[in-house]
Amino acid sequence: MRNNKQSEFLKLYTPVHERFEKYCRARTYGDYPYEDLMNDCFLVAYDKMDTIKDDQEFLRFLIGVSRRLLANASRKMKPERMVDSMDPSAVANADSSIKVQFLHWCLSKLPEPQKEALVLYEIVGFSIKEIAESLEVTEANIKKRLSRGRQKLKEVVESETQNEKGVKHG
Amino acid sequence: MAKETFIDDLFDAARNEPTVRTLDSVEQFIQTTAAGTSTSLIVQWLKQYKMNILISASGVIVATSIFLFQGGNTTENPEVSTTKAHVNQEFEEVSAEAASEPDTENPIRDEPKVVTEEIDEANHEKEGVAKEPVQVAQAPTEPQTSKSSVVTSSVKTQTTPVKPNEGTTSIESIVEEHLIVLESAKGKASAEAFEAYLTNHLKSLDYDFNSSVSKAEIRKFTLKLDNRYKANFQMQVSGFDKLELHWDLNEKGEIINVWYRLDAKEIKELDFSKACKKSVKVKYRHEEF
Numbered sequence: 001m002r003n004n005k006q007s008e009f010l011k012l013y014t015p016v017h018e019r020f021e022k023y024c025r026a027r028t029y030g031d032y033p034y035e036d037l038m039n040d041c042f043l044v045a046y047d048k049m050d051t052i053k054d055d056q057e058f059l060r061f062l063i064g065v066s067r068r069l070l071a072n073a074s075r076k077m078k079p080e081r082m083v084d085s086m087d088p089s090a091v092a093n094a095d096s097s098i099k100v101q102f103l104h105w106c107l108s109k110l111p112e113p114q115k116e117a118l119v120l121y122e123i124v125g126f127s128i129k130e131i132a133e134s135l136e137v138t139e140a141n142i143k144k145r146l147s148r149g150r151q152k153l154k155e156v157v158e159s160e161t162q163n164e165k166g167v168k169h170g
Numbered sequence: 171m172a173k174e175t176f177i178d179d180l181f182d183a184a185r186n187e188p189t190v191r192t193l194d195s196v197e198q199f200i201q202t203t204a205a206g207t208s209t210s211l212i213v214q215w216l217k218q219y220k221m222n223i224l225i226s227a228s229g230v231i232v233a234t235s236i237f238l239f240q241g242g243n244t245t246e247n248p249e250v251s252t253t254k255a256h257v258n259q260e261f262e263e264v265s266a267e268a269a270s271e272p273d274t275e276n277p278i279r280d281e282p283k284v285v286t287e288e289i290d291e292a293n294h295e296k297e298g299v300a301k302e303p304v305q306v307a308q309a310p311t312e313p314q315t316s317k318s319s320v321v322t323s324s325v326k327t328q329t330t331p332v333k334p335n336e337g338t339t340s341i342e343s344i345v346e347e348h349l350i351v352l353e354s355a356k357g358k359a360s361a362e363a364f365e366a367y368l369t370n371h372l373k374s375l376d377y378d379f380n381s382s383v384s385k386a387e388i389r390k391f392t393l394k395l396d397n398r399y400k401a402n403f404q405m406q407v408s409g410f411d412k413l414e415l416h417w418d419l420n421e422k423g424e425i426i427n428v429w430y431r432l433d434a435k436e437i438k439e440l441d442f443s444k445a446c447k448k449s450v451k452v453k454y455r456h457e458e459f
Contacts, residue, residue, distance in 0.1 A: 006200050014193060021189045035191060039199055046200065099183035106180075122181040153177055 009049055013042075016059040019124045023063060026119045027070060029104035041065045060134050063124070067116070106156045114149030117142055 013020075024034040024041075044065045045058070052058045107115050116135065120126045121142075128146075132139045 006197075009200055010193075010197055013196065017193050017196065018189050021191050022184065022187070025190065026184065038191065038196070042196070042199060096183045096187050099180050100187050103180040103184050123184045125185070150177065157176065 005046075005049070009046055012049065012052065012055055012058045013045075015055040016062070020059060020062050023119060023124045024066060025100075026104050026107060026123050027066065027115070029108045037066055037069060040069050059124075060130070063120070063134060106153055106160070109156045110149055110152050114145050114152060117145035118149040118153070121146055 020041075021034075021038065024037045028034040028037050041062045045052070045062055048061075049058075052061055107118065110118070117131060120131045120134070121128065126134070128139050128142050131142045135142070
């Protein structure tokens with residue numbers, strides 16, 4: 001049976017579940033089981049939820065915790081990519097889950113700051129201002145990361161396309 | 171398809187894709203783990219194996235040799251509140267004793283430093299406290315180990331299979347398996363043979379483990395061989411940063427030391443003492459080794 005604290009926690013968490021889950025999946029791809037990351041964040045959040053006022057703040061808090069956990073994990077783990085290569089031409093016509101998997105994989109090739117900014121902006125739906133506040137950097141800096149991140153993402157996609165063509169024609 | 175459009179298409183898919191993990195599973199996790207079930211499991215496990223708890227804070231050994239919850243039944247929710255006073259009393263007694271003892275030579279300090287630092291770093295980051303060195307007390311029973319008299323109780327390996335109650339099987343059964351491994355590995359001639367034996371055994375254990383234990387309870391189960399003479403067996407349990415099981419081997423590959431380390435989080439919940447917040451290490455000595 002739920003007690004009050006559990007109910008309060010779920011009340012705060014439910015509105016942000018979807019976005020937080022997507023964030024964790026995008027950020028952990030190939031490096032860390034996303035459910036583990038979510039669970040770790042829940043444990044911290046459950047402990048400190050008294051200090052959190054609303055769901056928007058709660059989401060930022062969860063993301064902040066997950067960033068710290070990921071930073072720790074990246075020092076400890078040598079990630080093994082779940083997917084080594086995918087065929088982008090097939091992805092274009094694939095169903096949604098394949099596209100998402102491909103995107104996560106491409107994002108995993110990006111430098112951390114660019115990846116973080118892109119995930120928060122494009123997938124979680126944070127505004128530039130919100131991202132800047134969460135990451136404690138300037139808005140100009142976030143804009144730069146987004147721009148460079150997209151450019152890098154394009155390069156990754158292009159590179160994969162060429163690799164696949166090379167494999168097929170070679 | 172133009173690359174820019176293709177990327178937008180990918181992001182659209184990511185935004186619109188339904189969640190994989192359901193809210194129900196989150197709720198279940200909160201109810202079973204964040205709310206304290208795994209704390210109970212750990213407490214029962216500690217009780218079952220009568221661990222020596224070695225608590226250190228600010229680099230000073232403050233307590234040791236606490237037997238948890240002696241005489242109670244392993245129920246799903248042990249009466250933490252009634253046993254707390256008992257534990258605290260012991261804690262104060264041993265704290266006073268430990269405070270007067272010099273910190274002495276300790277083989278655990280030879281443990282792979284990277285492991286210690288990682289754990290401590292994680293704790294500090296989570297708790298937001300200053301990073302301070304952590305030391306571990308040493309049981310006096312082994313000749314090569316210590317002069318310390320801080321640990322006053324030694325414990326026997328419990329090799330008789332434990333019959334855990336329903337809902338408490340996960341950790342206990344793992345520990346039981348673990349001890350069986352140790353028993354079986356005793357006669358191994360070399361460190362290499364031991365490594366191979368252990369690795370193979372743990373691989374199979376990992377499989378059994380995952381099939382029998384709820385994912386919500388146990389997150390990770392890995393073996394890390396830092397060098398020929400140390401085998402670190404790490405188990406991450408939800409609700410705790412890390413529960414580590416370690417073997418130290420001598421140059422012949424014989425096990426000379428077996429010890430465990432447990433993150434401080436649950437100890438804080440049990441309120442042993444404010445001093446426990448930073449770091450708690452659990453050590454278990456197998457006398458026969």
